[in-house]
Amino acid sequence: MKRTLLLGGLITLGGLSMTVAAYQQGAAGPKVVEVEKLRDNLFMLKGGGGNTAVFVGSNGITVVDTKNPGWGQPILDKIKELSNKPVTRIINTHTHGDHVSGNVEFPATVDVVVQENTASNMKRMAPVTGLSQPGGPPAQNIFDQNKGRGLPKKTFKDKMTLDSGPDQIDLYYFGRGHTNGDAWVVFPALRVLHAGDIFSGKVAPLLDANNGGSGVEIGNSLTKAADTIKNIDTVITGHATTTMTMADLREYAQFNKEFLEFVRAGLQGGKTVDALAAEYKVPAKYSGYQAAEARVKSNVQVIANELKK
Ligand SMILES: [Zn+2]
Numbered sequence: 001m002k003r004t005l006l007l008g009g010l011i012t013l014g015g016l017s018m019t020v021a022a023y024q025q026g027a028a029g030p031k032v033v034e035v036e037k038l039r040d041n042l043f044m045l046k047g048g049g050g051n052t053a054v055f056v057g058s059n060g061i062t063v064v065d066t067k068n069p070g071w072g073q074p075i076l077d078k079i080k081e082l083s084n085k086p087v088t089r090i091i092n093t094h095t096h097g098d099h100v101s102g103n104v105e106f107p108a109t110v111d112v113v114v115q116e117n118t119a120s121n122m123k124r125m126a127p128v129t130g131l132s133q134p135g136g137p138p139a140q141n142i143f144d145q146n147k148g149r150g151l152p153k154k155t156f157k158d159k160m161t162l163d164s165g166p167d168q169i170d171l172y173y174f175g176r177g178h179t180n181g182d183a184w185v186v187f188p189a190l191r192v193l194h195a196g197d198i199f200s201g202k203v204a205p206l207l208d209a210n211n212g213g214s215g216v217e218i219g220n221s222l223t224k225a226a227d228t229i230k231n232i233d234t235v236i237t238g239h240a241t242t243t244m245t246m247a248d249l250r251e252y253a254q255f256n257k258e259f260l261e262f263v264r265a266g267l268q269g270g271k272t273v274d275a276l277a278a279e280y281k282v283p284a285k286y287s288g289y290q291a292a293e294a295r296v297k298s299n300v301q302v303i304a305n306e307l308k309k
Contacts (some may be wrong), residue, residue: 003019011043011073011224017040019023024279027076031070031074032047032074033047033048033052033071033074033207034047035078037104038146038190038192038236038241039192041057042190042192044054044236044243046241047067047070047071047227048070048071048074048098049065049066049097049240050067050093050099050196050200050238050239051065051194051238052064052067052237053065053185053236054068054082055169055187056085057085057163057167058166059088059167060085060086060145061086062087062088062104062162062244063075063089063091063226064090064093064185064236065091065092065099065100065194066090066092066102066103067101067102068097068098069097069142070102070105071102072103072105073102073105074101076106077233084116087110088110089110089112089113089162090103090111090112091169091171092112092118093182093183093185093194093195093197093198093238094115094121094178094179094197094211095125095179096179096209096211097142098126099197100122101142102295103150104142104143104145104146106150111153111154112150112151112154113155113156113160113162113171114152115155115156115173115182116155117151117180117212118152118155118158119151119155119181120181121179121180122151122152123143123151124141125140125141125142125149126210128208128211129208129209129211129298129302130295130298130299131206138157150248156171156173157173160229166189169185169186170185171185171186172186172225172228172229173185174222174224175217176212176214176218177213177214177218177222177274178196178208178213178238179208179213180197180211180212180214181212182196182198182221183196184196188231191234193232193237193246194236195225195236198218198222199222200237201238201239201244202240202286202288202289202290203289203295204289204291205256205299206295209302209305209306210259214302215256215259215260215302215303216306216307218256219253219254219256219257219288220257222249223250226249232245232246233245251286255286255289258283259280259299262276262280262302263276263300263303264307267304267307273297273300273301273304276300277296277297278293280296280300
């Protein structure tokens with residue numbers, strides 16, 4: 001039973017809306033990867049954890065994020081239906097198990113690229129703030145279990161460009177948010193951005209303080225991304241099943257900044273974390289946003305801890 005609960009926890013890292021479906025897929029049943037074609041050579045693979053992007057370049061395929069444990073091979077099988085080119089590179093947007101665990105099922109020759117803080121986080125695979133279960137079993141480190149296979153081979157700090165021309169991929173880091181290593185992955189020729197879980201969808205973010213996440217910084221990091229990355233028509237989020245736009249990203253930055261100010265003002269007014277969590281309502285202008293009380297409470301606590309420092 002504990003094992004089932006742990007899996008459920010892994011799977012619900014990013015999006016609240018997909019909790020039940022993802023839980024059922026993860027707990028048993030066939031591992032179904034659903035493909036959405038975004039461009040002739042770019043696909044979004046849904047199911048089994050975070051959204052995966054498959055970018056078919058001239059000489060090989062880049063995969064962004066590899067889902068929950070056991071989903072690496074289903075991703076590889078699905079890619080074979082899309083292209084006969086080899087997978088040469090994985091980019092992980094951040095350290096969470098529902099985005100990196102499939103790495104261990106890819107050939108050991110595949111390059112793995114991440115932001116440098118994520119490389120450190122992937123060595124530890126620390127429990128996730130807001131999801132770790134007091135008294136539960138310690139988190140399993142899937143990379144230790146696989147003798148380090150799938151760990152990063154190449155890192156960047158603030159920006160790195162891979163390949164050129166139609167194959168170009170730009171990687172950015174704009175500061176802390178969901179974790180302290182959230183990579184932004186841009187395919188400039190296709191005008192597509194994969195934002196990972198720093199923008200997981202229209203949902204209260206998971207602020208994973210254990211892995212460097214920050215409720216004080218997330219709004220600024222999102223704004224910096226929206227201001228810096230140009231010429232994007234399509235945004236893949238960490239977990240939403242439909243793609244979004246840069247206008248959605250800008251709105252999400254504002255949503256997070258307003259949440260920070262709600263917490264800051266409430267704490268200054270002498271309110272407790274529990275009272276603020278109970279009081280919070282998503283402002284009406286953010287229609288369709290979800291903010292479960294447990295997530296909100298965890299985020300209020302993370303921000304309160306940060307403001308105390
Ligand atoms: Zn995540």
